[in-house]
Amino acid sequence: MTTDALPTGAPTGLFIGGSWLTSAAHLEVINPASLTALAQVGDASVDEGLSAVSAAHDAFGAWAATPARQRSEVLRRAFEIMTAEVEDCARLIVLENGKAWRDALGEATYAAEFFRWFAEEAVRVEGGFRPSPAGDKTIITTYQPMGVAYMITPWNFPAAMATRKLAPALAAGCTAVLKPAAETPLTALWVAGVLQRAGVPDGVVNVVTTSQAGAVSSAILADDRVATLSFTGSTFVGKLLLEQTAQRVLPSSMELGGNAPFLVLEGADVSAAVEGAMIAKMRNGGAACTAANRFYVHESVVEDFTAALTAALRGLKIGPGIDRNNDLGAMVSVVERDKIVSLLDAARDEGATPQEVAEAPATGAFIAPHVVSGVEHGSTLTRNEIFGPIVPIVSITSDDEAIAMANDTEYGLISYVYAGDKGRGISVARRLQSGMVAIDRGLASDPAAPFGGMKESGLGREGGFAGIHEFLEPQYLAVDL
Ligand code: NAD
Numbered sequence: 001m002t003t004d005a006l007p008t009g010a011p012t013g014l015f016i017g018g019s020w021l022t023s024a025a026h027l028e029v030i031n032p033a034s035l036t037a038l039a040q041v042g043d044a045s046v047d048e049g050l051s052a053v054s055a056a057h058d059a060f061g062a063w064a065a066t067p068a069r070q071r072s073e074v075l076r077r078a079f080e081i082m083t084a085e086v087e088d089c090a091r092l093i094v095l096e097n098g099k100a101w102r103d104a105l106g107e108a109t110y111a112a113e114f115f116r117w118f119a120e121e122a123v124r125v126e127g128g129f130r131p132s133p134a135g136d137k138t139i140i141t142t143y144q145p146m147g148v149a150y151m152i153t154p155w156n157f158p159a160a161m162a163t164r165k166l167a168p169a170l171a172a173g174c175t176a177v178l179k180p181a182a183e184t185p186l187t188a189l190w191v192a193g194v195l196q197r198a199g200v201p202d203g204v205v206n207v208v209t210t211s212q213a214g215a216v217s218s219a220i221l222a223d224d225r226v227a228t229l230s231f232t233g234s235t236f237v238g239k240l241l242l243e244q245t246a247q248r249v250l251p252s253s254m255e256l257g258g259n260a261p262f263l264v265l266e267g268a269d270v271s272a273a274v275e276g277a278m279i280a281k282m283r284n285g286g287a288a289c290t291a292a293n294r295f296y297v298h299e300s301v302v303e304d305f306t307a308a309l310t311a312a313l314r315g316l317k318i319g320p321g322i323d324r325n326n327d328l329g330a331m332v333s334v335v336e337r338d339k340i341v342s343l344l345d346a347a348r349d350e351g352a353t354p355q356e357v358a359e360a361p362a363t364g365a366f367i368a369p370h371v372v373s374g375v376e377h378g379s380t381l382t383r384n385e386i387f388g389p390i391v392p393i394v395s396i397t398s399d400d401e402a403i404a405m406a407n408d409t410e411y412g413l414i415s416y417v418y419a420g421d422k423g424r425g426i427s428v429a430r431r432l433q434s435g436m437v438a439i440d441r442g443l444a445s446d447p448a449a450p451f452g453g454m455k456e457s458g459l460g461r462e463g464g465f466a467g468i469h470e471f472l473e474p475q476y477l478a479v480d481l
Contacts, residue, residue, distance in 0.1 A: 003322075004031055004034065004036065004038055004095060006038065006039060006091075006092065006095065006186065007085075007088035007091055007092060007190075009193075010039075010088070010092060010186060010189070010190055010193075011189045011190065011192070011193050012039055012040065012041045012042070012186070012189065013041070013042055013189075014042040014044055014048055014052070014207065014208055014209065015189060015192045015193075015196075015205070015206055015207040016048070016051055016052045016055050016206050016208070017051075017052075017054075017055035017058075017059075017202050017203045017206065018055075018196065018201070018202025018203055019202075021042065021048075022042065023042030023043055023044055023045070023048060024045070025042070025043035025045070026040040026041065026042065026043050027040065027041050027042070027043040027182055027185065027209060027210070027211050028040055029041060029096050029183075029184075029185060029186055030096075030183075030333070031095050031096065031098070032096075032097070032098035032330040032331060032332055032333050032334070032364060032365040033098050033319075033320035033321060033322070033329060033330040033364045033365070033366075034320065034363070034364055035334070035363065035364055035365070038095055038096060038186070039186060041185045041186065041189065041209045042208075042209055042210075043209065043210055043211050043212075044208040044209060044210040044212075044216060045210075045212070045216075046212070046215055046216055046219045048208060048210075048216075049177070049179075049208050049210065049216040049217075049219055049220050050219055050220065050223060052177045052206035052207075052208050052220075053148060053150075053177055053220055053223050053225055053226060054225075055202070055203040055206050056148040056175040056176060056177050056203060056204070056206050056225075057147075057148050057175070057225040058203055059175045059201060059202065059203030059204045060145075060147055060148060060174070060175045062201065063170075063173060063174075063175055063201060063204045064144075064145045064173040064174075065173075066173070066201075068122045068123045068125070068171075068173075069122075069123055071122050071170060071171060071173065072119045072120070072122035072123050072171065073119070073199075074170070074195075074198050074199045074200055075115045075116075075118055075119035075122060075167055075170060075171060075198070076115070076116065076119040077197075077198035077199060078112075078115040078119075078167075078194050078195050078198035078200075079112050079113070079115035079116040079119060081194050081197055081198055082108070082111070082112035082115060082163075082191075082194050083109075083112050085194070086105065086108045086109055086112060087105070087108075088190070089104075089108035089111070089112075089159055089187065089190060089191075090104040090105040090107070090108045091104075091322075092158075092186050092187045092190055093107055093108060093158055093159055093184075093187050094320075094321040094322050094329065095186070095322065096158065096183065096184045096185075096186050096187065097155060097156070097158055097183070097184050097187075097332055098285075098321060098329045098330030098331060098332055098364075098365060099284050099285055099287070099321050099329045099330075100285070100321045100326055100327055100328055100329040101321050101322065101323070101324040101326070101329075102324070102327070103283060103284050103285070103321070103329070104321060106283075107157055107159055107160050107284075108159055110160050110445065110447070111157075111159035111160040111162070111163040111164075111191070112163070113447045114160070114163040114164050114166075114167040114168075114447045114463070115163060115167050116447070117167070117447040117448055117463070117467075118167035118168050118170070118171040118447075118467065118468065119167075119171070121168070121171050121465070121467070121468045122170075122171035122172075122468075125143050125172075125468060125472065127140065127141050127142045127143060128140065128141035129141075136480065137478050137479060137480050137481075138478075138479050138480070138481045139476060139477075139478065140476070140477040140478075140479060141474055141475070141476055141477075142474070142475050142477065143172075143469075143472040143473065143474055143475070144173075144472065144473050144475055145172045145173030145174045145471060145472060145473075146172070146174055146227040146228045146251065146471055146472065146473050147174060147175075147225075147226075147227030147228070148174070148175050148176070148177065148225055148226050148227050148228075149165070149169045149174045149175070149176050149177070149226075149227065149228045149229075149230055149471055150176075150177050150179070150217070150220050150221065150226050150228070150229050150230070151165040151166070151169070151176055151177065151178045151179065151229075151230045151231075152179050152213070152217060152229070152230075152231045152232070152233060152241070153165070153178065153179070153180050153181060153188065153232050153233070154181050154232055154233045154234075155180075155181035155183040155184040155332050156284060156287045156288060156289070156332070156387075157284070157288070158180060158181070158184035158186075158187035158188060159187045159188075159190075159191060161232045161255075162178060162180065162187070162188045162191050163191060164232075164447075164451075164462045164463060164467070165178070165230045165232075165462070166178065166191070166195065166205060167467075168462070168467040168468045168470060168471055169230070169471045170195075170200065170204065170205070171468050171471075172468050172471035172472050173471075174227075174228075174471045175203065175204045175205070175206075176204070176205050176206065177206045177207075177208065177220065177226075178192070178205070178206070178207045178208075179207075179208050179209075179210065179213065179216065179217065179220075180207065180209060181233075182209070182210065182211050182213065183332050183333060184332070185207075185209035188207055188209070189207055189209065192205050192206075192207045214240075217241070217244075218244060221241070221244045221245060221248070221250065222244070222247070222248070224248070226250070227250070227251070228250060228251040228252070228253070228470070228471065229241060229245050229250055229251070229252045229253070230252075230253045230462075230470060230471075231252065231253065231254050231255070231256075232255040232256075232289075233255075233256065234256065234257050234385075235256040235257040235410075235411070235456045235457070236257075238254045238256040238257075238458070241254075242254070251470075251473075252459060253458075253459060253460035253462070253470045254458040254459040254460065255289070255451070255452060255453070255457075255458050255460075255462060256289075256411075256413075256453065256456060256457050256458045257289060257385045257411060257413070257456070257457060258289040258290060258291070258293065258385060258411050258413030258414060258453065258457055259293045259294070259382075259383070259384075259385055259409045259410075259411040259413075260280070260290060260291060260292050260293050260294075260411075260413060260414045260415060260416065260434070261292075261293070261294055261295075261296055261402075261405070261406035261409075261415050261416070261432075262276075262277060262280055262281070262292035262293075262294070262295045262296070262415075262416040262418075263296050263402045263403075263406060263415065263416065263417045263418065263419070263428065264295065264296070264297040264298060264301060264302075264305055264418045265298050265399055265402060265417070265418065265419045265420065265424070265428070266298040266300055266301070266398075266399070266420075267419065267420035267421075267424075268298070268301060268418040268419060268420050269418065269420065270301050270304045270305050270308060271308065272418060272440060273301075273305060273418040274305065274308045274309050274312055275442065276416060276418060276438075276440065276441060276442035277292060277295070277309055277391070277416075277442065278309070278312050278313075278442065279442030279443050280292035280416050280438070280442035280443065281389065281391055281442075282313075282316070282327075282328065282369070282389060283442075283443065285328050285329060285330075285331060285388065285389055286386060286387060286388045286389040286390065287331065287332065287336070287387045287388065288387075289385075289413055289457075290413060290414045290436075290444070290445065291386075291387070292391075292416055292442075293381075293382075293385060293386055293392075294375075294377075294381065294382040294392050294394060295391060295392060295393045295394065296377075296394050296396045296401075296402040296405055296406060297393055297394070297395060297396065298395075298396055298397070298402075299395050299396065299397055302393065302395045305393070306371060306373060306393055309371065309391060310355070310357050310371050313357045313358060313369040313371065313389075313391070314357045314358055316328050316358055316369065318358055318359070318360050318361065318366060318368060319361055319366075320361075320364070328358075328369065328389060329366075330364045330365040330366050331365045331366070331367060331388060332365065333365055334365045336365065336387065336388075337365040337366070337367050337388070339387070340367055340386060340387065340388035340390060341367065343380060343381060343384060343386055343388075343390070344370060344372075344390065346380040346381075347372055347375065347379065347380055347381050347392070350376070350379045350380060351374060351376075352372050352373070352374045352375045352376075352379065352381070352392070353372065353373050353374045354370045354371070354372045354390070355370060355371050355372070355373070356368045356369075356370050357369050357370065357371055367388055367389065368389070369389040369390070369391070370389070370390045370391065371391045371393065372390060372391060372392040372393065373393050375392040375393060375394050376394070377394050377405045377408070378408075379392075382394065382405075383409070385411075399419075399424075399428060402428075403428060403431050403432065406432055406434075407431075407432065407433045409455075410455055410456040411453065411455060411456055411457045412433045412434045412435060412453050412454030412455035412456070412457045413434055413435060413436065413452075413453035413454075413457035413458070414434050414435065414436040414437065414438065414444060414453075415429070415432045415434040415436075415437045415438070416437070416438045416441075416442065417429055417432070417437060417438070417439050417440070418440055419439075419440075422439065422440070425439040425440060426439060433454050433455060434453065434454055434457075435450075435451075435452045435453040435454050435457065435458070435461070436449075436451065436452075436453075446463070447463050447464075448463065448464055449463055449464045450462075450463060450464035450465070450466045450467070451463045451464070452466075
């Protein structure tokens with residue numbers, strides 16, 4: 001398929017209280033590969049946002065009281081539907097986000113897995129029962145669903161960031177209002193349609209698409225019917241939201257920006273490191289919070305590594321993601337592409353040498369991969385989240401130097417380590433200030449693992465055994481038995 005056609009039945013209305021509603025205003029969705037309009041979706045007003053909160057609030061009591069087994073089975077059906085229709089989801093992701101088909105299919109599959117994982121978690125929430133040390137009572141710990149969860153998601157993983165929040169919230173017995181990024185609303189609406197077909201009762205999941213993220217979110221967060229915020233996006237917006245949630249002491253889960261170091265240490269297997277780098281850097285065209293952002297490579301292997309990585313990048317086919325032969329698609333928008341171009345300009349001004357290693361199409365929000373040598377630690381490319389196919393390489397002389405540079409950032413989401421042997425890799429990983437470390441691998445994300453960052457990369461963890469607890473409130477019962 002090479003046209004811009006949306007999958008049959010892809011919804012475009014606001015999803016509130018189980019109905020697909022036409023909003024008075026509309027938001028245009030652009031295909032970044034062709035820069036043509038794909039569709040119009042509802043552009044929710046503040047009132048429409050609040051009516052989604054009302055629907056979620058009204059649905060909460062019954063959903064919380066629904067046996068966990070039933071909630072689990074709904075999520076399992078959602079997994080099955082999404083898996084059967086994974087290509088429709090991938091198609092929507094490609095069309096509105098621009099990424100390569102292979103990345104979109106990978107994302108859609110990963111996104112569906114959150115429904116499976118949390119279907120399994122829904123029935124496994126453990127409480128506690130133990131005598132107090134003083135012997136005067138029994139300490140019982142139980143967990144209750146928090147209530148209405150407000151969720152805000154970014155454009156770079158429009159399916160997975162939605163399911164990584166919706167699945168645990170529903171498993172816990174919470175109801176949800178989801179606000180996807182304005183660039184990529186179609187995928188989130190499609191996911192809501194999957195949940196509806198899986199049997200989620202009306203009002204349990206609501207989706208408001210809007211161009212007024214700030215105004216709609218402020219009103220929703222000020223509403224005392226909302227019990228928790230789950231945000232994925234930039235650290236900048238995360239901090240703005242934390243100021244607002246502080247006013248209500250609202251629990252806030254934050255999955256924020258990253259600045260992942262990729263360490264290739266003395267003795268590392270260069271070809272394995274290049275293979276890992278191609279995944280860690282190029283998945284999603286570099287537009288991932290987990291994307292390797294800066295490469296610290298030992299002086300003994302830096303030339304070989306740079307040459308081999310440049311050759312691997314040169315082999316990539318760049319073009320619209322809808323053509324399944326392309327390896328690198330478009331950035332999400334011209335605005336995002338131009339941010340990357342200005343980072344490259346800054347690197348040049350600082351004396352680094354960006355080398356364009358392949359040719360990007362002239363039309364559309366494309367950018368070619370660049371390998372940048374002569375980069376100093378502390379320069380623009382090592383300080384900013386690049387979010388594109390740019391590889392800044394810094395030469396290092398020792399493990400200690402690499403670790404110090406890796407930790408010299410306000411971010412702490414993920415790091416990558418290639419050290420030659422696993423023991424040394426693990427010792428280095430233990431000294432890195434990041435919530436996740438991939439050792440001899442270019443990919444760590446897994447619905448069964450705790451995903452999240454240290455420092456300004458976030459608060460809380462999604463996925464794994466921790467994920468459901470972002471939507472549960474512990475309650476301690478003191479009983480004299
Ligand atoms: P962004 O922060 O600009 O936007 C994220 C979401 O916040 C969008 O839905 C947007 O509409 C909304 N938003 C923007 N301003 C807002 C405001 N004032 N009030 C309320 N909502 C507002 O981020 P982005 O550009 O969409 O995504 C890229 C960022 O997301 C990167 O920094 C990336 O690292 C981060 N990210 C983090 C993770 C993670 O799990 N840690 C995953 C994916 C992306």
